[in-house]
Amino acid sequence: MKIPTLAILTALLSGLLFGLGLLFSGLANPAKVLAFLDLAGLWDISLAFVMAGGISISMIAFTIARKRSASYLGLxxxxxxxxxIDRPLIIGAVLFGIGWGLAGICPGPAVVLLGAGSLQGIIFVVAMLIGMGLFEVVNARR
Amino acid sequence: MIDWQHFTPVSALLGGAMIGTATSILILCNGRIAGISGIIGGLIKVTHADRIWRIAFIVGLISAPLIWQMFTVLPEITISASPGLLILSGLIVGFGTRLGSGCTSGHGICGISRLSLRSIVATLTFMLTGFVTVYVMRHLLGLIA
Known part of the structure; x- marks a missing residue:
């Protein structure tokens, strides 16, 4: 299916706004993420507010989107x-949480760290891409 | 104990609202879920027409810090993990998010927004193992700062 040019721009804008939101909210700072995941230490609950802010806006959009068969751009x-709720979902989520807790980085912020020119971000993203590739290899054999 | 000193509810809520607006644009205009691991993972195997919006989204995401820096200095970014730990963490995050069909954005924001039980279970699961991992690494083993 051919994608309209405008849809490329909206995808670009969405990614940009997503990244700016990650920076503004503090989610792009791994130290703050670890402080959120650290229940036993000094617990920084700010990131729960990022989730709340994100969910409240996007809930409206999904309510609208669900009633439509085509998007505003006809896609x-x-x-x-x-x-x-199957085993891959649970095992995958268990693994993701462990990886997230090790460095405080999840995929979105990882890409932002890349743009910020962080060497550590580059190392993480390369490893993440290899992890995703490994999944494709394992998945193809199942 | 809650850390009130570093508690930033206003920027967190506003930043969250920006992220929510971003996911709204993508579902309403492109008809797609803004799940970062899915967008990146899908690049490996999809057709050309499907690839271009993914690339556009990632380009936008990578550009965010560059655009930000045109106006002001970047906010604090502190990564305490060693290179070895970053590699291990990245591998697990990459594999786990693809196996579990999503991460903080796809399950945590988009999935919960549409009240998907699958995503709610996934989010609670990765939050729980995230909490346990930080507890073990920081308080039991003392391996992370």
Whole structure:
């Protein structure tokens, strides 16, 4: 399916705004993420407010989107239909949480760190891409 | 104990609202979920027409700190993990998010926004293992600052 030029711009704008939001909220700072994940230490609960802010806005958008078959730009609305709570979901989430807790970096902030020119960010992103590639290899064999 | 000194509710809420606006634009205009691990992971195997919006989104995300720096200095970014730990962490995050079909954005924000039980379970799971990991690494083993 051919994607309209405007849709490329909206994707670009969405990514940009997402990244600015990560920087503004503090989520792009791994030390702050670790402070949020540290229940036993001095617990910085700020990041729960990032989730609350994000969810409250996007909940409106998803309520609108769910009632439509096509987006405002005429593209199909692709909302995941999988409802199964299966082993891959749980094992994947368990692993992701462990990795997140080790360095305080999840995929979005990792990409922002890359743009910020952080050497540590580059190391993380390369390793993350290899991890994703490994999944594709394992998944193809299943 | 809650750390009130570093508590930043206003910037957190506003930053969160910016992220929520970003996910809204992508679902309403492009019809797609703003899940970062899915967008990146999908680049490995999808067709050309599907690839271009993913690349555009990632370019936007990478550009954010560059655009930010045109106006002001970047906010504090502190990474205490050693290179070895960064590699281990990156590998696990990459593999785990693809196996579990999402990360903080796809499950945590988009999934919870549409009240997907699957995403709520995933989010609670990775939050829990994140809490446990920081507890073990910081308080039991003393391996992270």
């Amino acid at each position: 199909p609305v692709q909302i995941p239909s999988n409802r199964q």
